[in-house]
Amino acid sequence: MYRLLIVDDEEIITDGLYEAFRQLMPDNLDICKAYSAKEALRWLSRTRIDLVLTDIRMPGMTGLELSKSIQSYWPRCRIIFLTGYSEFDYAYQAIQMPHVRYLLKTEGYAKVIQTVQEVMLELEQSSQMKALVERSQEQRDAFEFMAQGGYFRHLLQESHHLAKHPELLAGHFDTFHIPLDPNLPVVLALGRLAYPEGSTYAERSGMLASARIIWNSFLSEHVRSLGILDKHEDMLWFIQMSERKEERFGEHLIRFLEGTLEQIQEACQSSLGFTMSFTLSGASCEWGAVTGQYERLRQLQQMKIGDGVAMILTDRRDQVDHVPIKEGSRTGLQAELLESHLEAGRAEDFFQCLEEVTSSMLQRKGDVQKTVEAYYSIALVLLSCINRWRLHGQIGDYSKLMRLDEHPSIREGFDYLYSLAGRIFSVRQMDERDRTTHIIDRICGFIAGHLHEDLSLVRLAEIHFFNPSYLSRLFKQETGMNLSDYIEQCRIRKAKELLGDGDRKIREVGASVGYEAAHSFSRFFKKATGMTPQEYREALITL
Known part of the structure; x- marks a missing residue:
């Protein structure tokens, strides 16, 4: 599932496009909307965005200025500029940028939808091509991978001792061709594959190799990383910002990793048929604190907060404690x-x-x-x-x-x-369906109690520790309906109940079910019921 962000300061255009895409592609697109570039930046800093459909002229920050931030946050993101202006200078600036298209609003919804579908196909083809690498390279890397893994397993045992001798550490990195800087802090990501029941050792080894290939295809251009197999047969990656990336990207590194890990999960599921969960450092740590950070991630992984198979859990502590290994451990x-x-x-x-x-x-x-x-x-x-x-x-x-x-x-x-x-x-070993039913019931209960709040797929996934795409698929699989449709049904049902209270103003009813703008609530209600809120209230009175 791809994530589309629609940005336009004209609310009627933003809402109209949102509704059009939500109806046409509910299973393929998670749709977010923003009424300003500032609001769009909040979305970009919060979750992975694959495609941005934005007006080119907006107050405060233009779409062209916004595009620079988009490419800084999510380098693989595609941009479609949508504008009522046909001046050459805007079009010229837009077409000079990578992964960008330019459309006029006068071309209509059909053209916009067609272009979004074309860009989604390009994204899909790009992912498939990146997943294909030469087998000879894989074999050549295997020996180096084994040597590096042995050294890093040793490092995990006593990083606080090794880090006391930076020259020795730097020499080790050079000897084993480790593509990381021993003088810079590092982020850790612990990945666990859900192996199919009955899979052999050879099959598991093949899955691990495939997971490494997918990891490199998504991240090699943007970060430096090295992955090893720990003693529990889980993948552990050590990550630093690429030398080519600007300092601002470093501030966004953890969010970038969260969003990209979600893409890696989806690629593993769609291309290889297995799921993978991740536990990620919430901040970088010095090499001397690697042992403590690794133990912390393992503890969080074992706690397995949330019930999602394709979980991404981030350690949100502000800093990593330096935890030395005691002799009696x-x-x-x-x-x-x-x-x-x-x-x-x-x-x-x-x-x-x-x-x-x-x-x-x-x-x-x-x-x-x-x-x-x-x-x-x-x-x-x-x-x-x-x-x-x-x-x-x-x-x-x-x-x-x-x-x-x-x-x-x-x-x-x-x-x-x-x-x-x-x-x-x-x-x-109880029936997995009983566990899944409990998850869905918990999510439905949360929705019912928070109809006045943001109930976007991104927020629900954050609260319940799910991969957003996995949550969307799971909900439809278990209930037979899209999560967004279920939320709308709940909001309509609640709105009808509140409209029965004649003392409550219609705008208050709208705010109670998540619509701050009265006209947006009226349009939403009429579309679902065939009547405006006022007409519905009057109909209740005549009964």
């Missing part, structure tokens, strides 16, 4: 691995790892404290999952989980962990 790393298996539903791997930990701990004859620490580390993993997944009442009694002293022996305590983990895996 090995037990915590084992618990983290167990949590990873539990989160991914890998029962066989989980129980194998748990058996290894249990055997190792029970063989420690005199080190009771380490064994107790291991028990409670695993118990906390299970308790965290029970709380996050709201499994209370579904897995039976687990009152002894955090009470090792109530078990006859430590051995029986670990047996209890085995049993409880088995019950958690069983419950997690």
Whole structure:
């Protein structure tokens, strides 16, 4: 799904185009609108925009001036200038810009719609071409990828130590041909693929390679990055701003990454048939803090805030804490691995790892404290999952989980962990449709309680931690209707209810269902019911 932003200071034109596109292409376009360049800039800083349809003459900032910001925020974005002016200088300036078209308002809606469809086709073809790379290059990079991955896995263990010796760090980067600057801060992105059930190791390796190709096709022109496979078989990217990009782009880097990761998710789904979720740093960090930032992203990934499969979660902390690795953290790393298996539903791997930990701990004859620490580390993993997944009442009694002293022996305590983990895996295999129904009900409840607010697809996705395109597809799949149509139905139903209150002014009714301008509310209401709000109110009185 592409995102179109319509910008015009003439409200009737903006609203008319919005309605035309919403009716013609509800499944292919997420449509946003702005009545000024300033409002358009807010949209550009908030979410990815693929196509902008803008007036060329507007008060405050012209469309030509706006286009410079568009290309700074979203370099792949296409622009269509729409104007009533046919002066040569405007047209000449417009056609000199990359990814830009120029239309006159006198050419009519049909021409505008045709042009938008042509640009959407160009975007689709561009994505497909970028996804195709030479296989020989892929093979040549494989060896270097393995070497770089080994070094960065070492770096993740003790970045605070390595960063104390900048010359040594710079030498390592040069030796392994790492395309990053050890003197500049870095942003981390942790990606997890949703592998099809029963996929083999070879198939998973192919999917990872394809994901790397898609990543590079979208980002190589705009940022410097290096991706590795971490010990949990998740992709971890280290990202810095490209030397070619201006300083202003650096300020926008996190938003740019969020929007581009959404495109990468869609490309993985449409081209390769698998989904991928991302956890992203909310700010850059120094190399000495990489270990702490990575651990933070893994924690957020394991929490899996929201229920969207194609999730993009950003760590919104203002700064990254420098968290050194303590000597006694090995037990915590084992618990983290167990949590990873539990989160991914890998029962066989989980129980194998748990058996290894249990055997190792029970063989420690005199080190009771380490064994107790291991028990409670695993118990906390299970308790965290029970709380996050709201499994209370579904897995039976687990009152002894955090009470090792109530078990006859430590051995029986670990047996209890085995049993409880088995019950958690069983419950997690419940019908996926029940879980999806809960998600849709939650979104519908939010809509019903916030009809007077912005209910754009972008905002709903932000609040519920979804990829906007995935949310749109999921809602239609489960309800049989477009999300925008459902919101309109809710607003009409609420407006009819409020119009029954004769003491409430019509403009107040409009504001209560999200329409600040009275004429916009009247047009919306008449289109849906065949009557203006006043005519509907009068009809109620005569009944």
